[in-house]
Amino acid sequence: xxxxxxxxxxxxxxxxxxxxxxxxxxxxxxxxxxxxxxxxxxxxxxxxxxxxxxxxxxxxxxxxxxxxxxxxxxxxxxxxxxxxxxxxxxxxxxxxxxxxxxxxxxxxxxxxxxxxxxxxxxxxxxxxxxxxxxxxxxxxxxxxxxxxxxxxxxxxxxxxxxxxxxxxxxxxxxxxxxxxxxxxxxxxxxxxxxxxxxxxxxxxxxxxxxxxxxxxxxxxxxxxxxxxxxxxxxxxxxxxxxxxxxxxxxxxxxxxx
Amino acid sequence: xxxxxxxxxxxxxxxxxxxxxxxxxxxxxxxxxxxxxxxxxxxxxxxxxxxxxxxxxxxxxxxxxxxxxxxxxxxxxxxxxxxxxxxxxxxxxxxxxxxxxxxxxxxxxxxxxxxxxxxxxxxxxxxxxxxxxxxxxxxxxxxxxxxxxxxxxxxxxxxxxxxxxxxxxxxxxxxxxxxxxxxxxxxxxxxxxxxxxxxxxxxxxxxxxxxxxxxxxxxxxxxxxxxxxxxxxxxxxxxxxxxxxxxxxxxxxxxxxxxxxxxxxxxxxxxxxxxxxxxxxxxxxxxxxxxxxxxxxxxxxxxxxxxxxxxxxxxxxxxxxxxxxxxxxxxxxxxxxxxxxxxxxxxxxxxxxxxxxxxxxxxxxxxxxxxxxxxxxxxxxxxxxxxxxxxxxxxxxxxxxxxxxxxxxxxxxxxxxxxxxxxxxxxxxxxxxxxxxxxxxxxxxxxxxxxxxxxxxxxxxxxxxxxxxxxxxx
Numbered sequence: 001x002x003x004x005x006x007x008x009x010x011x012x013x014x015x016x017x018x019x020x021x022x023x024x025x026x027x028x029x030x031x032x033x034x035x036x037x038x039x040x041x042x043x044x045x046x047x048x049x050x051x052x053x054x055x056x057x058x059x060x061x062x063x064x065x066x067x068x069x070x071x072x073x074x075x076x077x078x079x080x081x082x083x084x085x086x087x088x089x090x091x092x093x094x095x096x097x098x099x100x101x102x103x104x105x106x107x108x109x110x111x112x113x114x115x116x117x118x119x120x121x122x123x124x125x126x127x128x129x130x131x132x133x134x135x136x137x138x139x140x141x142x143x144x145x146x147x148x149x150x151x152x153x154x155x156x157x158x159x160x161x162x163x164x165x166x167x168x169x170x171x172x173x174x175x176x177x178x179x180x181x182x183x184x185x186x187x188x189x190x191x192x193x194x195x196x197x198x199x200x201x202x203x204x205x206x207x208x209x210x211x212x213x214x215x216x217x218x219x220x221x222x223x224x225x226x227x228x229x230x231x232x233x234x235x236x237x238x239x240x241x242x243x244x245x246x247x248x249x250x251x252x253x254x255x256x257x
Numbered sequence: 258x259x260x261x262x263x264x265x266x267x268x269x270x271x272x273x274x275x276x277x278x279x280x281x282x283x284x285x286x287x288x289x290x291x292x293x294x295x296x297x298x299x300x301x302x303x304x305x306x307x308x309x310x311x312x313x314x315x316x317x318x319x320x321x322x323x324x325x326x327x328x329x330x331x332x333x334x335x336x337x338x339x340x341x342x343x344x345x346x347x348x349x350x351x352x353x354x355x356x357x358x359x360x361x362x363x364x365x366x367x368x369x370x371x372x373x374x375x376x377x378x379x380x381x382x383x384x385x386x387x388x389x390x391x392x393x394x395x396x397x398x399x400x401x402x403x404x405x406x407x408x409x410x411x412x413x414x415x416x417x418x419x420x421x422x423x424x425x426x427x428x429x430x431x432x433x434x435x436x437x438x439x440x441x442x443x444x445x446x447x448x449x450x451x452x453x454x455x456x457x458x459x460x461x462x463x464x465x466x467x468x469x470x471x472x473x474x475x476x477x478x479x480x481x482x483x484x485x486x487x488x489x490x491x492x493x494x495x496x497x498x499x500x501x502x503x504x505x506x507x508x509x510x511x512x513x514x515x516x517x518x519x520x521x522x523x524x525x526x527x528x529x530x531x532x533x534x535x536x537x538x539x540x541x542x543x544x545x546x547x548x549x550x551x552x553x554x555x556x557x558x559x560x561x562x563x564x565x566x567x568x569x570x571x572x573x574x575x576x577x578x579x580x581x582x583x584x585x586x587x588x589x590x591x592x593x594x595x596x597x598x599x600x601x602x603x604x605x606x607x608x609x610x611x612x613x614x615x616x617x618x619x620x621x622x623x624x625x626x627x628x629x630x631x632x633x634x635x636x637x638x639x640x641x642x643x644x645x646x647x648x649x650x651x652x653x654x655x656x657x658x659x660x661x662x663x664x665x666x667x668x669x670x671x672x673x674x675x676x677x678x679x680x681x682x683x684x685x686x687x688x689x690x691x692x693x694x695x696x697x698x699x700x701x702x703x704x705x706x707x708x709x710x711x712x713x714x715x716x717x718x719x720x721x722x723x724x725x726x727x728x729x730x731x
Binding site: 016021023053056064116149150176180185195197220222224253254 | 273662668702703717719
């Protein structure tokens, strides 16, 4: 399955949401990365990428947290996150945080250039292809804004999903529109966020798909939470879970069965 | 105009429950973005032109004083006058003064955002001069005594039925008593009313999409031709413009024109692109006897050299709002000052104060669609983030928000404590959910739970499960 013979030394950036809410995504990521010929490490001192502070205007806290991330992830060939949002923060925004600080910038650039979103890393760097994975479902894919616009991830997850037996992709209208999550936005401006996620959900449901997948847990929790509130039974999974053959586990917001 | 940005949340609530507004703005979603995408895809060099336009605007802003003075010289050579105004008040006075010199009773107006900023219409009315908006959308909202809800489609929030009622109520005095419902008939009626106004007006006031330094020309683009009648029929033409509209040469204007209409409406060009260069010459068939350009700064030069200078590249095309999911949801008036959508969220805090406009740069998911379509690549999310930073530093951010971020950051900076907190949270939340898989009401998270269920965690954190696996040798 691996395209290269030499093992890549990869550090997993778990992300705070996966750590707290859906560890299976982390394990799915590890399974996929190992299958793609990587050796995985999970640095223990990681907490969060600092995006919450950064987007809330608390630049000093964001810097402190970023420095800890930079230290924790030193020395690996690659850093991979099952999230375009966190990967985008490390890859693009750390540079903005330390603009003008030449000493930090060396370490920042060393890290940012090695940081990837999971599906694009698997597809573009590892040349990974899905094999012997089956999920009988019709699926629609939500492009998270940071995956799409910051990390240029659009075709990679679809190419990987294409290799899943029994899976049929049904694209939704306006699939590049934001779902209304936006970190603390969905708490502070919940009415606007709710209108946005409703528009998104109307399009997802209209696609006729049974399952929704995306590469960012923030979007998925937002959409799944609203789907449940609306009484819909569309199944919601992280794309890594499907690719790792874990598509039969309960989706987000589904009880133990 | 009265600034109501402080009421953003309440305004959003009202707009989300207003059937007319929802209907009007839901049309933005499909209309403008599709048209823009199509016209951009038909011009292979479109992306390259955006880079060129960004770079040229940056060059102009670096040399703004030079190009403005160059422009003034050329206007004077053509027989016109340039008035430099540092504030709205000064600009209003200059315009009033010119109108009085012309013994003006009525003035016709082309569409102009800067005069909207200045509150010019109210000011002229208060001083006995009747302003008449001639752009159809502007005319409609003038009758309704409202402000634009979109910078290129000012009456976007008005339904056809509302226009029917407005015209019926306001046109009876011209002997037009029929209640028209056909859009074309409504347009024709407005046209017939406005024709007489053009002829009667003593002064015509327009904005300017560009000021061309090498020729001393002002340029406007319209789809109705109203601007041409406004500026060429009356004896006096006043072009009011903010200072950043200057471009070096005619050819440079061509570069921006290729981007402007495509980005705004998806047209290759607007229907009318009109260049005015000085007053009427001997050999000219028509044109104004007096030509004035009122240059307005009002805070713009303060942006030069700041972390928000890029805002001054704006062409006022409206693409950012056309593609903004927040704008599409809450409409234009919710933003509470002249500029709605992402450009308003990034610019208004500078123009009306951060404390007043604090919500605007915060009410964004940073989805990035605005920057993706901006013809001059203004990094709008980045500028909004700068405002958030400024709000945080100057304590404009409300205490509960600061406190929340502070608590979270305290843990995020301390991995061991963080592990403990997430361990407890994951377990507690799992217990709360039981077998249901969701938590209906999350404590302290009303914003989430008011509209969504919370998907329950698995119970043990990833880190704990991973360490356990490692200990057990998988």
